[in-house]
Amino acid sequence: MNFDLSDDQVALRDGIRKLCEGRFDMARVRRGFDRSVFAELAETGVFSARADGFAWADVSIMFQELGRALVPGPLTWSHLAHGRVDGVVGGVERPRGGEPAYLEQIDVLDALVVLDRDGVEVVAPSALADSIELDWPLDPLTPVRRITALPAGERVGDAGLARTWRRGGALLTAAYQAGMAQACVERATAYGLERHQFGRPVGSFQAVKHLLADMAVQAEVARTAVDAAACVLDDPETGDVDRAVSGAKVLAGDAALANAKGSLQVHGGMGFTWEVDVHLYLKRSWVLNATFGSPTAHAEALAR
Amino acid sequence: MDLRLSESDEAFRAELRDWLARTLPELPTEPARDDWPARVRYDTDWQRRLFDAGYAGMSWPKEYGGRDAPPSEQLVFLEETTRAKAPYVGVNFVGTLHAGPTLIAEGSDPQRAQHLPRILRGDEVWCQCFSEPGAGSDLAGLRTRAVRDGNDYVVTGQKIWCSFGHVGEYGELLVRTDPDAPKHRGISWLILEMDRPGIEVRPIETLLGSSEFCEVFLDEVRVPVENRVGAENDGWRVTNVTLSFERGTAFVSEMVDARQLAEELRPLTAEPADRRELGRVLAALDALWALTVRNVTQASRGVVGPGALMFKLAYSEARDRLGELSMRLLGRGAFDVHDERVEERLRTLSIPIAAGTSQIQRNIIGERLLGLPREKSWE
Numbered sequence: 001m002n003f004d005l006s007d008d009q010v011a012l013r014d015g016i017r018k019l020c021e022g023r024f025d026m027a028r029v030r031r032g033f034d035r036s037v038f039a040e041l042a043e044t045g046v047f048s049a050r051a052d053g054f055a056w057a058d059v060s061i062m063f064q065e066l067g068r069a070l071v072p073g074p075l076t077w078s079h080l081a082h083g084r085v086d087g088v089v090g091g092v093e094r095p096r097g098g099e100p101a102y103l104e105q106i107d108v109l110d111a112l113v114v115l116d117r118d119g120v121e122v123v124a125p126s127a128l129a130d131s132i133e134l135d136w137p138l139d140p141l142t143p144v145r146r147i148t149a150l151p152a153g154e155r156v157g158d159a160g161l162a163r164t165w166r167r168g169g170a171l172l173t174a175a176y177q178a179g180m181a182q183a184c185v186e187r188a189t190a191y192g193l194e195r196h197q198f199g200r201p202v203g204s205f206q207a208v209k210h211l212l213a214d215m216a217v218q219a220e221v222a223r224t225a226v227d228a229a230a231c232v233l234d235d236p237e238t239g240d241v242d243r244a245v246s247g248a249k250v251l252a253g254d255a256a257l258a259n260a261k262g263s264l265q266v267h268g269g270m271g272f273t274w275e276v277d278v279h280l281y282l283k284r285s286w287v288l289n290a291t292f293g294s295p296t297a298h299a300e301a302l303a304r
Numbered sequence: 305m306d307l308r309l310s311e312s313d314e315a316f317r318a319e320l321r322d323w324l325a326r327t328l329p330e331l332p333t334e335p336a337r338d339d340w341p342a343r344v345r346y347d348t349d350w351q352r353r354l355f356d357a358g359y360a361g362m363s364w365p366k367e368y369g370g371r372d373a374p375p376s377e378q379l380v381f382l383e384e385t386t387r388a389k390a391p392y393v394g395v396n397f398v399g400t401l402h403a404g405p406t407l408i409a410e411g412s413d414p415q416r417a418q419h420l421p422r423i424l425r426g427d428e429v430w431c432q433c434f435s436e437p438g439a440g441s442d443l444a445g446l447r448t449r450a451v452r453d454g455n456d457y458v459v460t461g462q463k464i465w466c467s468f469g470h471v472g473e474y475g476e477l478l479v480r481t482d483p484d485a486p487k488h489r490g491i492s493w494l495i496l497e498m499d500r501p502g503i504e505v506r507p508i509e510t511l512l513g514s515s516e517f518c519e520v521f522l523d524e525v526r527v528p529v530e531n532r533v534g535a536e537n538d539g540w541r542v543t544n545v546t547l548s549f550e551r552g553t554a555f556v557s558e559m560v561d562a563r564q565l566a567e568e569l570r571p572l573t574a575e576p577a578d579r580r581e582l583g584r585v586l587a588a589l590d591a592l593w594a595l596t597v598r599n600v601t602q603a604s605r606g607v608v609g610p611g612a613l614m615f616k617l618a619y620s621e622a623r624d625r626l627g628e629l630s631m632r633l634l635g636r637g638a639f640d641v642h643d644e645r646v647e648e649r650l651r652t653l654s655i656p657i658a659a660g661t662s663q664i665q666r667n668i669i670g671e672r673l674l675g676l677p678r679e680k681s682w683e
């Protein structure tokens with residue numbers, strides 16, 4: 001029985017953490033995603049990892065760290081498309097019934113992949129001239145364009161590939177969110193120790209301490225679910241892949257959102273400011289809960 | 305990192321399944337819930353069968369008759385016996401999982417020789433006398449007094465929530481031997497023969513209408529000094545030594561049951577809201593199973609990770625959601641407690657309270673894992 005990070009995986013986690021601390025501090029993260037971010041992550045092997053022989057469990061560890069640091073960009077899509085569509089790749093699920101599509105990071109993309117019932121298409125960003133940039137996007141680090149009618153693209157994969165990408169995308173998004181949930185625990189705990197009221201750190205009061213404890217538990221359970229799902233994806237005989245991935249997306253999505261809100265509460269008035277980073281975690285968690293299936297949709301799939 | 309069991313664990317599983325398939329059909333009919341003499345016979349008979357087959361004391365060292373199984377094998381044992389609906393540990397709980405491990409760690413040679421083989425064979429039933437009406441979460445504030453008189457302690461006080469108090473032949477008894485010392489430093493751990501004069505046991509009727517807990521009244525009960533386990537006034541440490549024996553497996557049977565119950569709710573969920581709630585409960589239970597496997601993995605390496613301190617709180621909450629979902633789905637069918645799901649809903653109300661309330665768990669996580677300061681003490 002060996003369900004814990006191996007020495008190599010601990011080194012991998014620490015390496016990505018160090019990279020994020022050194023290269024992607026909050027000042028840079030707040031400048032948003034650009035080609036230099038992509039190039040540095042590409043050099044580290046974030047997008048080519050599985051082609052380079054890493055397992056899902058390893059890639060999931062990388063994405064947990066990227067989420068912990070809130071590194072912006074279409075990282076999951078670029079990872080999924082690696083080897084099939086080159087460059088900076090974003091993606092979207094084709095909306096049904098004539099609804100508008102909300103497209104992330106279009107201005108930096110080399111290609112947009114679109115998933116639908118029949119498979120995977122690639123749309124060139126130049127074909128999206130009709131899209132309108134939102135001047136007040138929910139997440140300041142996720143620029144968004146809205147397009148009324150998403151054009152058809154060139155088909156590059158069948159429904160089987162679309163399913164595989166949805167599964168991998170849900171796992172890596174969950175991994176990223178598990179990292180976000182953990183970051184919220186760490187940041188809120190640090191603030192609870194630093195902020196004094198009534199002559200004591202507010203984190204010493206049980207009302208605050210218990211909120212932080214609940215956040216810590218949610219983050220750890222989510223991380224465990226993500227690790228387990230990645231292991232099942234690597235070795236499908238050890239479980240039910242769809243069930244494991246949906247479970248991870250439910251728990252990590254719920255944890256990221258709950259912990260961002262918990263962190264906002266612990267930060268008090270400071271949590272409501274633009275200056276403090278809490279809102280960036282909260283807004284990203286909403287964005288990611290609307291990506292690769294909501295926690296609710298995955299929960300419903302689990303009960304079927 | 306993977307979710308595979310080793311070949312030897314899988315071999316153990318196969319051998320155990322085989323034994324269970326042969327043995328379970330031979331068992332007598334399970335006795336009624338409140339027929340305690342029959343329950344003692346049934347549970348100790350099961351313990352004897354485990355002993356004869358080499359499955360008693362899975363975690364106990366070999367020199368005391370145990371199997372000294374690695375944590376992963378203990379997990380497989382609990383998983384398979386629960387799945388096969390084998391008897392629970394029942395009245396053997398305190399002896400095999402608490403008092404026995406305490407004697408192994410801290411008992412004298414004569415104490416070990418007298419009790420350990422009998423506990424393992426199911427010849428001896430133990431109960432626990434720790435909590436008091438005024439000492440629950442603040443267990444170290446206990447006030448039952450033991451005054452030295454020659455070769456005896458003379459014990460007077462009241463204990464509550466004594467599991468199996470009315471059927472135990474021996475009790476684990478915590479007493480105050482130094483009323484002047486700081487509260488954690490004046491406690492001693494005694495073996496109490498439950499038939500001594502001055503002991504009165506009264507069953508407590510729980511909200512299930514059953515009585516596995518008792519109150520125990522002690523009126524100048526003489527307990528020989530040789531019954532003390534560990535040094536005088538060192539009982540708090542002795543008590544806490546036992547906890548390290550669980551090695552991450554304490555909730556395995558509970559988890560297997562909970563997952564089975566959740567699966568059985570699937571066909572009852574017609575409403576989308578109920579399906580979503582069931583999905584969230586399934587996700588939580590799957591993750592807690594993975595957390596169990598992780599805790600056991602770490603325990604095998606002698607590591608206590610964060611998950612070990614978090615498990616009980618997370619499990620309490622998941623189990624509560626499962627219980628409430630069962631009640632909602634059963635509707636008026638839940639009026640009959642004979643439905644196992646209803647009985648389980650009632651039984652599991654104790655989980656967030658017993659063995660450290662959820663509030664105490666949150667303090668432990670906040671203070672030991674997150675490093676937050678303790679709240680100002682009122683003492």
